[in-house]
Amino acid sequence: MSPAQTPKNLQRGWIIPIGGGDRKVRSSPILQRLVELSGGADARMVIIPTASQLETAGQRTADVFKELGVTNIEILDIETRADCENPEILEKLDAATGVFMTGGNQLRLATTIGGTSAAKSLRAGNARGVHIAGTSAGAAFVCEHMIAIGKSGGTPKRGMASLAPGLGLTNRVIVDQHFRERDRLGRLMTALAYNPFATGIGVDEDTAAFIGPDDVIEVFGSGGLTIVDPSEIEFSSMADTNMGAPVGLIGVKLHILLAGDRYDLNTRKAFPIGSE
């Protein structure tokens, strides 16, 4: 479940967690940018509505893609693990240049798609250049270490975040979504404090982190992207704390980035808009 290997002479596709807030996202530059990356009017867009239980979830995004000039749009009817082995569905998935996963429940994505041929197709596709976006639950699912369940609040507490394996397109970041709106700094810090190797990305609604093939993030949308860098944590009381009790953490670094700002996951450096 680590990222699939990128074939020689190819570039990994962009990985695009979006913070949710569907109404706002529909008219924002986020989906437009996704379509441009995926080939503009020639894009072959695939929508995976599995996280949601609303029949309309995929159609709403398809309508936006249509408005943006895309004609080749498929909403995949993936409800069960057997669907993930259906040759017709896999063919459409293999042909995509861009993928969008709707919001809903990230455990529905992981339990339905995890370990199936559809997961392999998505992982291999991204490794050879297919761009994969997800909003809300879809955003959480792109990660190797996915926040599956959690509680609100600013202070990290032991057990506040439950992790599960996600799709595993990247293991460099742990994503949390509806970030400012649902007060999730505590649970993102908790998730990182278990093992401070990854970088935390808290994505506000109508905001997206476009993670490039070079692992540099570009921010799009109207909200903020909160970067939580635990690499310089000197002390953490996580191991010696009871369930539900606050966790002491010394040395967490935080950045709040807005549209146009960038963050390099390799060097852990942030760049305000317009800087080199």
Next chain:
Amino acid sequence: MSPAQTPKNLQRGWIIPIGGGDRKVRSSPILQRLVELSGGADARMVIIPTASQLETAGQRTADVFKELGVTNIEILDIETRADCENPEILEKLDAATGVFMTGGNQLRLATTIGGTSAAKSLRAGNARGVHIAGTSAGAAFVCEHMIAIGKSGGTPKRGMASLAPGLGLTNRVIVDQHFRERDRLGRLMTALAYNPFATGIGVDEDTAAFIGPDDVIEVFGSGGLTIVDPSEIEFSSMADTNMGAPVGLIGVKLHILLAGDRYDLNTRKAFPIGSE
């Protein structure tokens, strides 16, 4: 945090989760086999007692290694994240042919070592051939997806297992330890049900899963190794279940293996002792 890449012409070292039960392990063939793999009398054994808060934890294992004829034994004094950047400690770690991590609390290992130079050394070492064993907490820590916290019982329940990123020597398995002794089938099934891509390994006390460079497991010791194969799960109610409620799972495959039996993680096939 996916496994480090094995350099050309080299073989990954063995990964050896042990199920705990220190008193029994001391006189069992498990540590003997670890020493043989690591070079016998020429082995350079390193002990990491970080998971434990008992001062004697490392010394007891060192005594066993000594009895087995090893003269080059280092107990590394890793208590803080700063220790994981100490050049003297890193030098000893880089020189090891075999590593043993004691039991205690796996979150102490993850919070102290995760993301540090010591973690990089262990991961790169294993990739180029260093054998890494861990008992109890040390066994949990070898995985990419580590069971950090959990409850006892046979029925899987949502939230029964909390995962955290581990050392990440392998992402093919999720290990649980003291398996039969602490009634942990439920929590291992829960951990796998979040995303059924990995294979579950429940390791009884005084029992070890020797995971070879070819990802074939050999069982050693007096207890059982429970293999939980979720790859054929057709249905799971995990995504639609409330916290603490039982999870319905259809299609889990189980194997109970004993000393001498083998399991191939690539083909998901089990081989009784003596078979080809």
